Amino acid sequence: MAAHPVEAAEQAADRDDEADDHAHGSYPSLRQPLPRQVLDPLACAGLARDARPSLEARQGSGKPAAIDHRGFPRMPAMSSTFTDYRRISANMPKALDRTASESSVKREVDYYNSHIGDVKSIDDLLADTRLYTFAMKAYGLDDMIYAKAFMKKALTGGLTDANSFANRLSDSRYKDFVAAFDFNTYGDKTTARPEAGKNTVAAYVQQTLESDAGADDEGVRLALYFTRKAPQIKSIFGILADKALGEVVRTALGLPAEVAGSNIDAQAALIGRKLDVASLKDPVALDAFIGRFTAIWDVRNDTTQSPALMLFNPSGPDMDTDLLLKLQNIRLGAL
Structure with missing residues (x-):
């Protein structure tokens, strides 16, 4: 008999907790800041963000794409939930004025x-x-x-x-x-x-900005909305009362969609084991949380995945969340 969604998620959470206790150098729990490589996938390749010319710039110039050290054309910069969210949030006043x-x-x-x-x-x-x-x-x-x-x-x-x-x-x-x-x-x-x-x-104006972002990538809209609402979140029940906030949290924690239909007290207990709501008022912790959400969302929803990611079928239910993050960082950081 299949395990109840919350029970299955709790078992997965137990395995994650054990891994956190014994695996040195692995991703820390969500109660600690995530490493810079998760927050900035480009850092995995040791590159400055503005060092990656856009595909339009390369194609529009009429010149061949830049050649890497192996003599092969460089891969174009890949748009993602993570990078699109960062592009907007990095200069929110300018985005709102536009x-x-x-x-x-x-x-x-x-x-x-x-x-x-x-x-x-x-x-x-x-x-x-x-x-x-x-x-x-x-x-x-x-x-x-x-x-x-x-x-x-x-x-x-x-x-x-x-x-x-x-x-x-x-x-x-x-x-x-x-x-x-x-x-x-x-x-x-x-x-x-x-x-x-x-x-x-x-x-x-703020809602219009978020809606427009969501027309291209719903994950970006969710990330912007969560960032805006996070300082007002007082409890896990406040998260569960808001469909969009709940979607972000379940995704970031790697919980199956079926959990959303389970008993609300059981959901709250499960989420409470993995997320300190008070930490969302800390800009650094919030940034880490959104970094995790956008990376996982991008892997699970992106239909233009690299062949390596497709081989692993990252959207499958048995794929470990931390492995999804690591694979995503490789994909986003590749040149």
Whole structure:
């Protein structure tokens, strides 16, 4: 009889813990910073990041690709979840400015800024579909735009009462939305507050950046989202209440997808053995965690793997997580 998903994952976690205790020089547990080679695959080859000319630059010049020391053409730099995430996150202000300057984004921002001041009630907000849609997207609620009755109930109850509808929802996105448009507390002055004005606009631009990144690679969107939300995570249950956060954590810990459908207390106990939630507030530890997630995500979801990786079938259920990381580093660092 097949083992229960959580039991199987716990057994795998036990094996990982034993390996951590006895294997010197292997990857440390997630409660310790990962080695630089995991955080920066290019470091495996001893290369500076900007020392790798883009494929477009090589092809567009009309010149043959550079020749390596063996006399063979150098392999083109490979795009990956890891490198794309690093490219965006390394200069987030510039990435946000570039997104805000896009004509479609600027058009929606201009409309919002010009009309949000006219909104004096919950009904006013819901009546202007364009404003309402902008606000919902700003707080990552794209999938609930259709549910106006549901959102009206959340807004009507406000946040002052601990037992209000919004406060009883486990997904923090609803509380964030209601906090920005808290008509229950501020009445017709709600939209004059920065929470409903510039803060919502900034959130919309951030969400658009993440959505655009996800159109090319969902792993990049998840990594950016997790990095943004990590400082606010208070418990493992907070992670499990957010589908995207849970996906990142399960991937980084090498847990099978079936675990997501198991008892929530069992999931929390399993994750708690491998992840110190408090460490996510440490930028170094968070960077290490995201480095692990992006490397594993890239191996498991990349359809343009190198022949060596394909031979190992890294997406198979029996592939050791640390081996996935090592193989990924080889692939990304190869020239």
